[in-house]
Structure formats: C-alpha cells, structure tokens
Amino acid sequence: MSEGVEWALHSCVNLTWLETGEAVTAARLAEYYRLPAAYLNKQLQALARAGILTSTPGPRGGFRLARAPEDITVLDVVTAIEGADDAFQCRELLRSGPGDHEGVDYRKTCVVSQTMRRAELAYRRELAGSTIADLKATVEKRYAWVPGMTRTTFENLRT
Numbered sequence: 484m485s486e487g488v489e490w491a492l493h494s495c496v497n498l499t500w501l502e503t504g505e506a507v508t509a510a511r512l513a514e515y516y517r518l519p520a521a522y523l524n525k526q527l528q529a530l531a532r533a534g535i536l537t538s539t540p541g542p543r544g545g546f547r548l549a550r551a552p553e554d555i556t557v558l559d560v561v562t563a564i565e566g567a568d569d570a571f572q573c574r575e576l577l578r579s580g581p582g583d584h585e586g587v588d589y590r591k592t593c594v595v596s597q598t599m600r601r602a603e604l605a606y607r608r609e610l611a612g613s614t615i616a617d618l619k620a621t622v623e624k625r626y627a628w629v630p631g632m633t634r635t636t637f638e639n640l641r642t
Contacts, residue, residue, distance in 0.1 A: 487526045488564045490516060492618065494527065495535065495560060499552045499619045500630040501637070506545030511640045515633075526564055533563035552619055558610035570606070571599035 494512055501507065509524035516523065527546050530536040537549040548555065573596040575589040590596050622629055 484561070484565060484570075487522075487529075488561050490518065490523055491526045491530055491560050491564050492557065492615075494523070494546075495530070495548065495552075495555065495615045496618050496622060497633050497637075498536070498546065498548050499615060500633050501547060502634075504547075506539055506543070506547045507637055508545040511545070511637055514640050515636060529563050530560065533559065535559055535563055548615075552616035553614050555615040556611050557613045557615075557618070558607055560615075561610055569600075569603050571596075571603060573599070 493516070497512070497515070498507065509527050510520045512527070513520040513523040527536060528538070531538045531546070531549075534549050535555055536546045538544070538546055573590040573593065575593070577589045577593055578584045578587070590600075
C-alpha cells in the first residue's frame with residue numbers, strides 16, 4: 484500500500500476540523516505535512532474523483548469533505564488511492580506445474596489463493612467498518628488539543 488493512503492487518511496481527518504464551508508488548498512495541506520504540493524494534490528484529486536472530497540477553484544477555494552465523516556469509510560479512501568483491485572492476484576501458477584489442468588480454475592481450488600482471498604475479505608471488512616468519523620473521534624479522545632492546533636496551523640500557513 485502506498486504512503487498516499489496514509490496522507491489521504493490524515494488529510495480527510497484534518498478536514499473534519501474545518502469550519503463549515505471552509506476549504507484548504509493542496510499547497511496548505513502539503514506544507515502542513517512538509518510534502519511536495521504536486522504529490523499530495525495527486526492524492527487529493529483521486530479523493531475528489533471518488534466523491535470523498537470536493538475541490539473548489541479560486542482564491543478561497545481548496546478541498547473539503549464531500550460527505551459527512553461518518554459516511555466515508557477507510558476502505559473508501561484506500562480504494563480511491565489504490566484502486567479496487569485485490570491486493571493478491573492469483574496468477575494460477577499451478578497451471579504450469581505437472582498434472583491435468585484442463586478446466587481447473589485455480590483461483591477457486593488453490594489453497595494459497597483461497598487463503599489470500601479470505602485475508603483480503605477480512606482486510607476489506609475491517610476497513611469498511613471504520614469511518615473518518617471513527618478516526619476523528621479517537622484522535623479527539625486521545626489528543627484533545629489536535630483539532631484546535633490543526634485549525635490554527637492551517638490559518639497561519641503562508642500558502
């Protein structure tokens with residue numbers, strides 16, 4: 484999984500602490516994390532294409548959440564950044580080995596493929612069961628000062 488997922492998740496959580504209607508530019512978010520703006524903007528654009536963020540052009544433009552935080556799952560963000568393909572792709576390597584291979588779908592009969600598929604489903608269930616609102620609530624519970632510091636930092640960034 485790329486680090487873009489991590490930055491996308493952090494960005495979504497940070498956007499929950501903005502005032503209603505407020506937006507943050509990619510440049511400000513990037514400066515907040517000390518990242519190249521073009522790199523973070525790529526992740527933010529992917530989130531916008533997936534309907535997770537909205538992007539508003541202009542001097543008061545930027546990014547904001549397109550949906551309520553409780554309506555955005557961690558899986559939504561991961562899928563927006565990484566795509567919908569499974570992490571493990573069965574290449575049916577057993578087909579190249581000895582034995583009769585006619586009509587065998589190794590994606591369904593191979594023990595390795597079945598194990599990886601179960602792991603993929605568990606991984607996706609876990610990510611689908613956690614929302615941006617859940618992450619926000621956990622941060623606020625553990626680090627109550629973070630929302631205020633985040634808002635203040637965004638206000639004071641020069642870009």
